[in-house]
Amino acid sequence: MRKIDKIILHCSATKEGQHFTAExxxxxxxxxxxxxxxxxxxxxxxxxxxxxxxxxxxGAHCLGHNATSIGVCYIGGLDEKNNPKDTRTQAQKEALTGLLDNLKVRYPNAKVYGHNEFAAKACPCFDVKKEFR
Incomplete structure (x- = not known):
């Protein structure tokens, strides 16, 4: 099994309220x-x-960090004018918290980061440090 030291959060860079799938x-x-x-x-x-x-x-989600990370993406991240925005629904916020809790049990040495901590992007369009560290 891979050694995981990071869980990196992303947004799909899609408009608020638009449904997209993993497919x-x-x-x-x-x-x-x-x-x-x-x-x-x-x-x-x-x-x-x-x-x-x-x-x-x-994974293939964060250049230079894929080998030792888990990539998590929520659907959304843009407002109606394609500007970065925290568009997470309450259900997404709760699901992210639960998923991260589960991942931290399985990968206890992993720290949680936003994609924007490794790339010049707004993604995931919210303050991961404030919310999950």
Whole structure:
């Protein structure tokens, strides 16, 4: 099994309230040349958590950090004008908390980060340090 020291949170960079699936992201990532979806977990608007890439596989979500991280993506992250915004529904917030609690039990040495801590992006469009550290 891979040594996991990071859980990196992302948004799908889609408009608030628009429903997309892990299958949609898989299609987008394959179109960019990825072997499959780059995230390990995707949180839908209704708070349901869906499997992406198997956790045993190296992700494709954060350049330079994929080998030792788990990638988690929530659907949303943009307002109606495509500006970064924390668009998480209450159900998504609760699901992220539960998922992170579960991941931290399985990977006790992992710290939680936002994608924006490793790349010049707004993603995941909320303050991960404030909320999850």
């Amino acid at each position: 949609d992201i898989d299609r987008w990532h394959r179109a960019r040349g990825f072997a499959k979806i780059g995230y390990h977990h995707v949180v839908y608007l209704d708070g349901s958590v869906h499997k992406g890439r198997d956790e045993s596989l190296i």
